[in-house]
Amino acid sequence: PTEFDLRRKNAQFANAVRSGKKAVKPSHQERLSKRSPLSLWALGIVLFVVVGGVIFELARLVFL
Template identity: 60%
Template sequence: MPTEFEMRRRNEKFAKDVREGKKATHSSRADKLAQRSPISAWALGVVMFVVFGGVIFELVRIMFLG
């Protein structure tokens, strides 16, 4: 386990690199939240099932019962 002095030195180097424009190795929590979709995967799946399922059923109804 690194000592407190080593951790401070690494943190200072990391902060200096970020200030100089070098890309951070790990994105911050705010960046991760900004990249997330506002709708969850299962909710998106339900919406797509309703929309595309309705279209497919309507096409089948028109073709075979029309």
């Protein structure tokens, strides 16, 4: 296909998506909005415990 054909097909696809047709591949933002935030909370809690434990142990070694 020529460059003209590619540009025309891209323009048709963009117009179809703008008019409400579903894109073949969901955007990154759509995938993030559907993902549960629970995993981020769990990761944050685990990191808090691990980092807090390391800091606590270092403080214990230094001060005791």
